Amino acid sequence: MTTSPINGKKELSPEQQEGLLKILKARFEKNMNRHQDLEWANVHAKLQALPEKLWSLHEMERTGGEPDVVDHDMKTDDYIFYDCSAESPKGRRSVCYDREALESRKEHKPQNSATEMAAAMGIELLTEEQYREFQKIGNFDLKTSSWVKTPASIRKLGGAIFCDRRYDTVFMYHNGAESYYGARGFRGSLRV
Template sequence: MKENLISILKERFDKTLDLHPNSNWDEVEEKLLKDKKLLETLCLMEETGGEVNFVDLPIFSGPVFLDCAKESPKGRRSLCYDKEARIKRKKNAPNSSVMEEAEKIGIKVLNEDQYYTLQELFEFDLKSSSWILTEGELRERGGALFCEKRYGRVFTFHNGAESYYSSRGFRGYVEI
Protein backbone atom coordinates (compact mmCIF):
# COMPACT_ATOMS: atom_id res chain seq x y z
CA MET A 1 0.00 0.00 0.00
CA LYS A 2 2.74 2.48 0.95
CA GLU A 3 4.60 2.22 -2.38
CA ASN A 4 1.32 2.53 -4.25
CA LEU A 5 0.37 5.55 -2.12
CA ILE A 6 3.60 7.36 -2.97
CA SER A 7 2.90 6.98 -6.70
CA ILE A 8 -0.69 8.21 -6.17
CA LEU A 9 0.60 11.23 -4.24
CA LYS A 10 3.11 12.03 -6.98
CA GLU A 11 0.37 11.90 -9.61
CA ARG A 12 -1.83 14.25 -7.55
CA PHE A 13 1.16 16.53 -6.90
CA ASP A 14 1.82 16.84 -10.64
CA LYS A 15 -1.85 17.61 -11.41
CA THR A 16 -2.24 20.35 -8.80
CA LEU A 17 0.86 22.54 -9.00
CA ASP A 18 -1.17 25.57 -7.85
CA LEU A 19 -1.46 23.99 -4.38
CA HIS A 20 2.33 23.95 -3.96
CA PRO A 21 3.86 26.42 -6.44
CA ASN A 22 7.36 26.43 -4.96
CA SER A 23 7.72 22.77 -4.03
CA ASN A 24 9.74 19.97 -5.55
CA TRP A 25 8.40 16.41 -5.61
CA ASP A 26 11.82 14.81 -5.03
CA GLU A 27 12.17 16.66 -1.72
CA VAL A 28 8.64 15.67 -0.68
CA GLU A 29 9.25 12.03 -1.57
CA GLU A 30 12.52 12.03 0.36
CA LYS A 31 10.65 13.20 3.49
CA LEU A 32 8.03 10.51 2.97
CA LEU A 33 10.60 7.76 2.69
CA LYS A 34 12.40 8.92 5.85
CA ASP A 35 9.30 9.38 8.03
CA LYS A 36 7.43 6.09 8.55
CA LYS A 37 4.92 7.68 10.96
CA LEU A 38 3.98 10.30 8.36
CA LEU A 39 3.50 7.60 5.75
CA GLU A 40 1.30 5.59 8.14
CA THR A 41 -0.81 8.70 8.80
CA LEU A 42 -1.20 9.31 5.06
CA CYS A 43 -2.25 5.71 4.56
CA LEU A 44 -4.97 6.13 7.21
CA MET A 45 -6.10 9.41 5.65
CA GLU A 46 -6.30 7.72 2.26
CA GLU A 47 -8.01 4.57 3.58
CA THR A 48 -10.78 6.69 5.13
CA GLY A 49 -11.41 8.50 1.83
CA GLY A 50 -9.35 11.67 2.19
CA GLU A 51 -7.76 11.68 -1.28
CA VAL A 52 -4.64 13.24 0.23
CA ASN A 53 -2.60 15.85 -1.59
CA PHE A 54 0.47 17.93 -0.79
CA VAL A 55 -0.28 21.60 -0.08
CA ASP A 56 2.18 24.40 0.61
CA LEU A 57 0.19 27.59 1.08
CA PRO A 58 0.32 30.45 3.61
CA ILE A 59 -2.88 29.31 5.37
CA PHE A 60 -0.79 26.61 7.04
CA SER A 61 2.36 27.14 9.09
CA GLY A 62 4.31 25.09 6.55
CA PRO A 63 3.77 22.31 4.01
CA VAL A 64 1.03 19.80 4.81
CA PHE A 65 -0.73 16.79 3.42
CA LEU A 66 -4.43 17.61 3.23
CA ASP A 67 -7.71 15.82 2.57
CA CYS A 68 -8.73 17.01 -0.90
CA ALA A 69 -11.64 14.64 -1.56
CA LYS A 70 -14.56 16.23 -3.40
CA GLU A 71 -16.89 15.25 -0.55
CA SER A 72 -16.22 14.80 3.15
CA PRO A 73 -14.22 11.57 3.56
CA LYS A 74 -16.69 8.67 3.68
CA GLY A 75 -14.71 6.73 6.25
CA ARG A 76 -14.93 9.67 8.66
CA ARG A 77 -18.65 10.41 8.71
CA SER A 78 -21.46 9.85 11.22
CA LEU A 79 -19.34 11.19 14.08
CA CYS A 80 -20.27 13.67 16.76
CA TYR A 81 -17.78 16.44 17.46
CA ASP A 82 -15.70 15.21 20.43
CA LYS A 83 -15.51 12.61 23.17
CA GLU A 84 -17.37 14.81 25.68
CA ALA A 85 -20.31 15.14 23.25
CA ARG A 86 -20.27 11.42 22.45
CA ILE A 87 -20.42 10.49 26.13
CA LYS A 88 -23.25 12.97 26.82
CA ARG A 89 -25.36 11.59 23.99
CA LYS A 90 -28.26 9.71 25.57
CA LYS A 91 -29.35 7.52 22.65
CA ASN A 92 -27.57 6.00 19.67
CA ALA A 93 -24.15 7.40 20.43
CA PRO A 94 -21.64 6.85 17.63
CA ASN A 95 -18.58 4.71 18.29
CA SER A 96 -16.24 7.68 18.03
CA SER A 97 -15.99 11.39 17.41
CA VAL A 98 -14.20 13.78 15.07
CA MET A 99 -11.58 14.79 17.60
CA GLU A 100 -10.94 11.20 18.71
CA GLU A 101 -10.55 10.00 15.13
CA ALA A 102 -8.30 12.93 14.20
CA GLU A 103 -6.04 12.09 17.13
CA LYS A 104 -6.06 8.39 16.24
CA ILE A 105 -5.10 9.12 12.62
CA GLY A 106 -2.59 11.80 13.64
CA ILE A 107 -4.13 14.80 11.88
CA LYS A 108 -5.48 18.25 12.73
CA VAL A 109 -9.03 19.33 11.89
CA LEU A 110 -9.41 22.30 9.54
CA ASN A 111 -10.40 25.60 11.11
CA GLU A 112 -12.93 27.98 9.55
CA ASP A 113 -10.36 30.27 7.88
CA GLN A 114 -8.55 27.31 6.31
CA TYR A 115 -11.84 25.84 5.08
CA TYR A 116 -12.93 29.10 3.42
CA THR A 117 -9.52 29.72 1.84
CA LEU A 118 -9.38 26.21 0.41
CA GLN A 119 -12.86 26.63 -1.05
CA GLU A 120 -11.46 29.53 -3.10
CA LEU A 121 -8.91 27.15 -4.65
CA PHE A 122 -11.14 24.17 -5.39
CA GLU A 123 -14.76 23.29 -4.67
CA PHE A 124 -15.64 20.55 -2.22
CA ASP A 125 -18.46 19.50 0.11
CA LEU A 126 -21.12 20.22 -2.50
CA LYS A 127 -23.27 17.32 -1.23
CA SER A 128 -21.73 16.67 2.17
CA SER A 129 -20.54 18.83 5.06
CA SER A 130 -17.49 18.83 7.32
CA TRP A 131 -17.08 19.59 10.99
CA ILE A 132 -14.46 22.28 11.59
CA LEU A 133 -12.38 23.09 14.64
CA THR A 134 -14.59 24.65 17.31
CA GLU A 135 -13.08 26.18 20.40
CA GLY A 136 -13.93 28.62 23.16
CA GLU A 137 -17.33 29.71 24.34
CA LEU A 138 -19.31 28.06 21.54
CA ARG A 139 -17.89 24.65 22.38
CA GLU A 140 -18.22 25.30 26.12
CA ARG A 141 -21.95 25.92 25.56
CA GLY A 142 -22.33 22.57 23.80
CA GLY A 143 -22.14 23.69 20.18
CA ALA A 144 -19.84 22.89 17.29
CA LEU A 145 -19.36 24.29 13.78
CA PHE A 146 -19.50 22.70 10.36
CA CYS A 147 -19.23 24.03 6.80
CA GLU A 148 -20.44 23.16 3.32
CA LYS A 149 -20.72 24.78 -0.08
CA ARG A 150 -24.12 25.30 -1.69
CA TYR A 151 -25.41 27.63 -4.39
CA GLY A 152 -21.88 28.79 -5.18
CA ARG A 153 -21.07 29.98 -1.66
CA VAL A 154 -19.62 28.59 1.54
CA PHE A 155 -21.76 28.45 4.66
CA THR A 156 -20.84 27.93 8.31
CA PHE A 157 -23.51 26.36 10.49
CA HIS A 158 -23.78 25.16 14.07
CA ASN A 159 -25.19 22.08 15.73
CA GLY A 160 -25.10 20.54 19.13
CA ALA A 161 -21.72 18.84 19.35
CA GLU A 162 -23.45 15.53 20.12
CA SER A 163 -25.29 15.49 16.77
CA TYR A 164 -24.09 13.44 13.83
CA TYR A 165 -25.25 12.79 10.29
CA SER A 166 -24.36 10.30 7.59
CA SER A 167 -23.34 13.09 5.22
CA ARG A 168 -21.16 15.00 7.70
CA GLY A 169 -17.56 14.07 8.32
CA PHE A 170 -14.37 16.01 8.77
CA ARG A 171 -11.31 17.06 6.83
CA GLY A 172 -7.84 17.19 8.23
CA TYR A 173 -4.19 17.73 7.53
CA VAL A 174 -0.82 16.62 8.78
CA GLU A 175 2.17 18.93 8.94
CA ILE A 176 5.47 17.72 7.59
Protein backbone atom coordinates in the same frame (compact mmCIF):
# COMPACT_ATOMS: atom_id res chain seq x y z
CA MET B 1 -0.65 -1.16 8.59
CA THR B 2 1.61 -2.73 11.13
CA THR B 3 2.71 -1.55 14.52
CA SER B 4 6.40 -1.93 15.26
CA PRO B 5 6.80 -3.92 18.49
CA ILE B 6 10.25 -2.38 19.01
CA ASN B 7 9.32 1.28 19.29
CA GLY B 8 5.49 1.19 19.44
CA LYS B 9 5.16 3.52 16.44
CA LYS B 10 2.63 2.98 13.72
CA GLU B 11 4.40 2.06 10.50
CA LEU B 12 3.61 0.89 7.00
CA SER B 13 5.26 -2.07 5.34
CA PRO B 14 7.71 -1.22 2.52
CA GLU B 15 5.07 -2.33 -0.01
CA GLN B 16 2.42 -0.09 1.57
CA GLN B 17 4.84 2.85 1.61
CA GLU B 18 5.66 2.35 -2.07
CA GLY B 19 1.98 2.07 -3.01
CA LEU B 20 1.02 5.17 -1.05
CA LEU B 21 3.89 7.21 -2.48
CA LYS B 22 2.76 6.30 -6.03
CA ILE B 23 -0.78 7.46 -5.24
CA LEU B 24 0.43 10.70 -3.65
CA LYS B 25 2.81 11.44 -6.55
CA ALA B 26 0.09 10.88 -9.15
CA ARG B 27 -2.33 13.14 -7.25
CA PHE B 28 0.37 15.79 -6.77
CA GLU B 29 1.17 15.83 -10.50
CA LYS B 30 -2.50 15.84 -11.53
CA ASN B 31 -3.38 18.81 -9.27
CA MET B 32 -0.51 21.26 -9.68
CA ASN B 33 -2.90 24.18 -9.11
CA ARG B 34 -2.91 23.21 -5.41
CA HIS B 35 0.86 23.57 -5.00
CA GLN B 36 2.38 25.70 -7.74
CA ASP B 37 6.16 26.12 -7.57
CA LEU B 38 6.60 22.98 -5.44
CA GLU B 39 8.48 19.91 -6.60
CA TRP B 40 7.49 16.33 -5.85
CA ALA B 41 11.14 15.31 -5.28
CA ASN B 42 11.33 17.59 -2.22
CA VAL B 43 8.01 16.35 -0.82
CA HIS B 44 9.04 12.74 -1.47
CA ALA B 45 12.34 13.19 0.40
CA LYS B 46 10.52 14.60 3.46
CA LEU B 47 7.99 11.76 3.41
CA GLN B 48 10.65 9.07 3.25
CA ALA B 49 12.42 10.62 6.24
CA LEU B 50 9.23 10.60 8.35
CA PRO B 51 7.54 7.15 8.28
CA GLU B 52 5.05 8.11 11.01
CA LYS B 53 3.74 10.87 8.72
CA LEU B 54 3.36 8.32 5.93
CA TRP B 55 1.23 6.25 8.29
CA SER B 56 -1.04 9.26 8.95
CA LEU B 57 -1.31 9.95 5.21
CA HIS B 58 -2.20 6.29 4.71
CA GLU B 59 -5.01 6.68 7.25
CA MET B 60 -6.22 9.81 5.45
CA GLU B 61 -6.21 7.88 2.17
CA ARG B 62 -7.79 4.74 3.67
CA THR B 63 -10.76 6.74 5.00
CA GLY B 64 -11.39 8.48 1.67
CA GLY B 65 -9.62 11.80 2.23
CA GLU B 66 -7.44 11.84 -0.89
CA PRO B 67 -4.65 13.85 0.81
CA ASP B 68 -2.59 16.28 -1.24
CA VAL B 69 -0.10 19.08 -0.63
CA VAL B 70 -1.83 22.47 -0.38
CA ASP B 71 0.94 24.65 1.06
CA HIS B 72 4.60 24.87 2.04
CA ASP B 73 5.60 26.66 5.24
CA MET B 74 8.88 28.35 4.33
CA LYS B 75 9.78 29.07 7.96
CA THR B 76 9.57 25.45 9.12
CA ASP B 77 10.05 23.79 5.70
CA ASP B 78 6.86 21.79 6.38
CA TYR B 79 4.67 20.59 3.54
CA ILE B 80 1.01 20.85 4.49
CA PHE B 81 -1.41 18.16 3.36
CA TYR B 82 -5.21 18.49 3.48
CA ASP B 83 -7.94 16.01 2.65
CA CYS B 84 -8.79 17.00 -0.93
CA SER B 85 -11.65 14.60 -1.68
CA ALA B 86 -14.53 16.31 -3.47
CA GLU B 87 -16.87 15.54 -0.57
CA SER B 88 -16.22 15.03 3.13
CA PRO B 89 -14.28 11.74 3.45
CA LYS B 90 -16.68 8.76 3.37
CA GLY B 91 -14.83 6.80 6.02
CA ARG B 92 -15.20 9.66 8.53
CA ARG B 93 -18.89 10.53 8.31
CA SER B 94 -21.70 10.00 10.82
CA VAL B 95 -19.53 11.13 13.74
CA CYS B 96 -20.31 13.64 16.45
CA TYR B 97 -17.78 16.33 17.33
CA ASP B 98 -15.84 14.99 20.36
CA ARG B 99 -15.74 12.40 23.18
CA GLU B 100 -17.77 14.60 25.54
CA ALA B 101 -20.51 14.88 22.91
CA LEU B 102 -20.41 11.13 22.27
CA GLU B 103 -20.78 10.34 25.95
CA SER B 104 -23.64 12.82 26.37
CA ARG B 105 -25.85 10.89 23.94
CA LYS B 106 -28.20 8.57 25.79
CA GLU B 107 -29.15 6.50 22.74
CA HIS B 108 -28.34 6.10 19.05
CA LYS B 109 -24.70 6.91 19.65
CA PRO B 110 -22.40 7.21 16.64
CA GLN B 111 -19.40 4.90 16.57
CA ASN B 112 -16.85 7.67 16.97
CA SER B 113 -16.16 11.39 17.16
CA ALA B 114 -14.30 13.67 14.78
CA THR B 115 -11.69 14.84 17.27
CA GLU B 116 -10.90 11.31 18.47
CA MET B 117 -10.61 9.94 14.95
CA ALA B 118 -8.31 12.80 13.95
CA ALA B 119 -6.10 12.27 17.00
CA ALA B 120 -5.89 8.51 16.35
CA MET B 121 -4.87 9.24 12.75
CA GLY B 122 -2.25 11.80 13.81
CA ILE B 123 -3.95 14.69 12.00
CA GLU B 124 -5.68 17.95 12.96
CA LEU B 125 -9.20 19.10 12.12
CA LEU B 126 -9.18 22.09 9.79
CA THR B 127 -10.04 25.41 11.40
CA GLU B 128 -12.74 27.60 9.86
CA GLU B 129 -10.00 29.87 8.44
CA GLN B 130 -8.12 26.91 6.92
CA TYR B 131 -11.37 25.58 5.45
CA ARG B 132 -12.13 28.93 3.80
CA GLU B 133 -8.59 29.17 2.36
CA PHE B 134 -8.84 25.56 1.16
CA GLN B 135 -12.02 26.36 -0.77
CA LYS B 136 -10.03 28.87 -2.85
CA ILE B 137 -8.21 26.03 -4.63
CA GLY B 138 -11.38 24.15 -5.61
CA ASN B 139 -15.04 23.50 -4.90
CA PHE B 140 -15.38 21.03 -2.05
CA ASP B 141 -18.29 19.76 0.06
CA LEU B 142 -20.99 20.66 -2.45
CA LYS B 143 -23.23 17.86 -1.11
CA THR B 144 -21.67 17.15 2.29
CA SER B 145 -20.36 19.17 5.23
CA SER B 146 -17.31 18.94 7.48
CA TRP B 147 -16.82 19.55 11.18
CA VAL B 148 -14.12 22.17 11.80
CA LYS B 149 -12.13 22.94 14.92
CA THR B 150 -14.55 24.63 17.27
CA PRO B 151 -13.51 27.53 19.51
CA ALA B 152 -13.56 26.62 23.22
CA SER B 153 -16.12 29.35 23.94
CA ILE B 154 -18.65 27.69 21.60
CA ARG B 155 -17.81 24.15 22.69
CA LYS B 156 -18.22 25.13 26.36
CA LEU B 157 -21.84 26.01 25.60
CA GLY B 158 -22.50 22.63 23.95
CA GLY B 159 -22.07 23.62 20.31
CA ALA B 160 -19.72 22.80 17.50
CA ILE B 161 -19.24 24.32 14.06
CA PHE B 162 -19.11 22.87 10.57
CA CYS B 163 -18.71 24.24 7.06
CA ASP B 164 -19.75 23.47 3.52
CA ARG B 165 -19.99 25.12 0.11
CA ARG B 166 -23.35 25.99 -1.41
CA TYR B 167 -24.37 28.59 -4.01
CA ASP B 168 -20.68 29.22 -4.75
CA THR B 169 -20.26 30.43 -1.16
CA VAL B 170 -18.57 28.88 1.88
CA PHE B 171 -20.91 28.74 4.87
CA MET B 172 -20.16 28.16 8.53
CA TYR B 173 -22.95 26.76 10.72
CA HIS B 174 -23.48 25.44 14.21
CA ASN B 175 -25.04 22.34 15.71
CA GLY B 176 -25.10 20.61 19.05
CA ALA B 177 -21.73 18.84 19.30
CA GLU B 178 -23.55 15.55 19.90
CA SER B 179 -25.33 15.64 16.52
CA TYR B 180 -24.19 13.51 13.62
CA TYR B 181 -25.34 13.03 10.04
CA GLY B 182 -24.56 10.68 7.19
CA ALA B 183 -23.42 13.60 5.05
CA ARG B 184 -21.15 15.21 7.68
CA GLY B 185 -17.60 14.13 8.35
CA PHE B 186 -14.39 16.07 8.83
CA ARG B 187 -11.33 17.12 6.88
CA GLY B 188 -7.87 16.97 8.36
CA SER B 189 -4.47 18.53 7.90
CA LEU B 190 -1.00 17.13 8.37
CA ARG B 191 2.34 18.91 8.44
CA VAL B 192 5.28 16.94 7.04
